[in-house]
Amino acid sequence: MKDLLHPISLVIATLGFLCLLRDVPARRRDPASMALAAVFLLSGLSFLFSITPMWQYLDRALGTVNLSVPLAQGCVVALLACQQVVLTYWSSPPDVARGRARVWLGAGLAVIAGLFALFTQLTPSAPRPIDFTLYYAHDNAYAAYLTLYVTAYTLGELFLARACWRLARRSDRRSVSVGLRVVALGATITLGYSAVRIGNVIAGAFGGSLDQWESFAWTCGDVGAMLTLIGWLVPTISDQAQGVQYRVNQHRSYHCLRPLWLVFHREAPEIALPIDRVDPAQRRRFRGITIKLYRRAVEIRDGRFVIRQHLDAGVRENSEAHHRTRGLHGDELNAAVTADQIIAGITARAEGVRPDSDQLTDFADANRQTSRPMDDIGALLAVARHLPDPARAHQPERASA
Template sequence: MKDLLHPISLVVAMLGFLCLLRDVPTRRKDPASTALAAVFLLSGLSFLLSITPMWNYLDRMLGTVNISVPLAQGCVVALLACQQVVLTYWGSPPEVARQWSRRWLGAGFAVIAGLLVLFALLTPRAPHPIDFTLYYAHDDWYAAYLTLYVTAYTIGELFLANACWRLARRSTRGSVRVGLRIVALGATVTLGYSAVRIGNVIAGAFDTSLAEWEGFAWTCGDVGAMLTLIGWLVPTISDQAQSVQYRIKQYRSYYGLRSLWLAFYSEAPEIELPIDRVDLAQRRRFRRISIRLYRRAIEIRDGRFVIRQYLDAAVREASEAHHRARGLHGQELSAAVTADQTLAGIAARAEGTRPAPDQLTEFADSERQTSRPMDDIDALLDVARHLPRQPARAPHLERVSA
């Protein structure tokens, strides 16, 4: 059972670690993110070290029989401490969180040291990657070893389940609430593993065995661990999904503004911001879609400024009457009128004809409120959607993006 479930759990842990690793460089000053990444890495290592081929390989390489036991279980103790660090930073002020984090990590290292000492007192015999606990169940030193490990494991899972349920009730983010409840469920399931291991200690004292419960123990341990890892991933996956959606929206907005940008560029190519003097490192930054979209919006605003002095009030009035008759109103009306004003202003500039001073006007959407950067982009996109399809243009009018 162990060699069937552990590889699946290992894959889940490593995928989660890779998913979190993407955000670690940008959150170097966030101890909770670092601790959460450590949880997935340590979890993956604990599963990897317990798989029979790796168990036998480490015995040969390190020359110590069953060395995978304290290594894998040391990783489990460390990840339990790291989980408490994550919850402490999520639920407490930074000063309090730092103090409690040191205590949790200190307790974890103390338990690991105790496990190593007790393991060293065991009589080394043949490797037992499958039935290690059953084989040593009658050894007094192993009873002490298992008691220490199961006590730390059980306390860690109980604290984890309780803290997650408590934080889930307080959280205002839906993904965090769902994730924490899944973590709490996983921690609860792992208590089945604890119960069997406690039973191993008691059975050893009475010269009996719980061999028939080994499958149940490993199932509870692995299924609970997978649920815990999945629960930790839910908020991260939600954030990254929103990030991907935002990035897709930026790309669609960038190409959606192309027709409006070309309309201005065809008459006023000077609006294009030069980057030929920018160094190579800065040019790489200019390739980012966020920078390219921001740059395109600025150039369109510059184009609007260029033709502003060619806006005729008569054009605006006629356009408003026409689009009102079509049933447009509100922001859609102002966007459609602005599109007509843009084309008329560009044509007037090309002909060199300006309206009389008393006939000058503003763009119809000039009073539209935009509190966020993407609000401004949305306003420009509304105008672009009301432009007629652009005819094929000469190559010199096509912009070569950085």
Template sequence: MKDLLHPISLVVAALGFLCLLRDIPARRRDPATTALAAVFLLSGLSFLFSITPMWNYLDRVLGTVNLSVPLAQSCVIALIACQQVVLTYWGSPPDIARRRARAWLGAGLAVIAGLLVLFALLTPSAPRPIDFTLYYAHDNMYAAYLTLYVTAYTIGEVLLARACWRLARSSKRTSVRVGLRVVALGATITLGYSAVRIGNVIAGAFDTSLAGWENFAWTCGDVGAMLTLIGWLVPTITDQAQSVQCRFKQHLSYYRLRRLWLAFYSEAPEIRLPIDRGDPAPRRRFRSIGFKLYRRAVEIRDGRFVIRQYLEAGVRERSEAHHSARGLSGEELNAAVTADQILAGIAARKTGERPHPDWLTDFADAGPETSQLMDDIDALLAVARHVPRQRARTPHPERASA
């Protein structure tokens, strides 16, 4: 059962670590993110060390029989401490969180040191990657080793479940609430592993065996660990999904604004903002879709300013009457009228015919400036939907700047 479930758990831990690795550079000053990444890394190592082929490999290379036991279980104790560090930083002020985090890490190191000392006092005779606990259950030194490990493991999982349920009730983010509850559920399931290991210690004292419960122990341990890892990932995956959705919307908006931008650029190419080709910083920034979208919106606004002096009241009145007859109203009507005004203004600028000052008007969608960039983008997109595609090929601004 161990060699069946551990590889699955290892894959889950590795995927989670790679997912978090993407956010570490941007959050390198956030101890909680670093500790959470350590949880996935340590979890993956604990599963890796316990798989039979890796167990045998380490025995052969390091020359110490069954060394995978303290290596894997030291990783487990370390990740339990790191989980408490994550919760400490999530639920406490920074100064208090730092003190508590140091205490948790210190406690974890003390337990690991105790495990290593007790393991060194064992006298392992042969590799036991499958039934190590059952084989050594009657050894008094291993009973002490297992008691220390199971006690620290159980306390850590109980405290983890309690803290997650408490933080879940106070969190305002749905993804965090769901994730913490899944972590709490996983921690609760792992207590089945703890119960069997405690039973191994008691059974050893009475010269009996719990061999029939080994599959149950490994199932509880692996399933609980996988649920815990998945729970920790829920907020991160949600944030990254929202980020991907935002970038997709930005790409789509950038593409859909092209026809409106081309309408202005074909008559007023001076709206294209220059890019310093000799400075690598602006060039790197220009590759960002967010920057390119912002730049396109600014150029369109500049184009509107250029043709504003060519807007005739008669064009607006006729357009309003036409689109109102088509059933448009409200903001959609204003967007359609604005598109007609833009096309008429561009045509007037080409001929150089300015309307009489008494006949000047403003854009139909003119109103108070929006404070959010995407609100401004949405307003421009509404106008762009009513602008026909340009058939003429116009140099692309990004290529011209390359």
């Protein structure tokens, strides 16, 4: 059972670590993010060390049989401590969290040191990658070893489940709340592994054995660990999915703004921001979609400024009347009117026509409120959607001067 479930858990831990690794450079000063990445790395190592082929390889390479046991279980203790560090930083002020994190990490190191000290007291006669616990169940040194490990493991999972349930109720982010509940569920399931291991210690003291419960123990341990890892990944995957969606929207917006940009560029090519004088080392930044979209929006705004002095109030009035008959109102009406104003203003500029001062007006969407960068892009996209095809568009009449 162990060699069936551990590779699956290893794959999940590896994928999770790689997923988190993408954000590590940007969040290297965030202790919670670094601790969470450590959770996945340590989890993967614990499963890797316990798989029979790796167990046998370490026995040969290190010259100490069954050393995979303290290595794997030391990783488990370390990841339990790192999980508490994550929750501590998520639920406490940084100054308080820093002190508590040191306590958790110190306790984890103390347990790991105790495990290795007790492991040296064992007298392993042969590699036992499958039945290690059952083989040493009657050994007093191993009973102490197992008692220390199971106590730390059980307390760690209990603290984890309790803290996750509490923090999940307080979280305003749905992805975090759902993820923490999944972590809590996984931690609860792993208690089945703890129960069997505690039973091993008790049964060994009385000369008994729980060999028939080994598959149940490994199932609870691995399924619980899988759910825990998946739960920790939920907020990260949600954030990265939103990031991907944001990038896709930026690319879509960039291309959808092209017709509007071309309208201005054909009349006023000077609006294009030159980048040929940019330092070559910085030029790569200008190829990113965020900068390209920002440049396009700035150039369109510059184009609007160029034709602003050619906006005729009569065009605006006629356009508003036309689009009201189509049922448009609010921001959508203003965007449609602005699109007509742009076409008429460019035509007027090309013909050298300017309205009298009493007929001069502003764009219909000039007062639209935009609190975020993408709100401004949205306002320009609304205008672009209503931009008529110059070859067949309805052209509002300019009021006579």
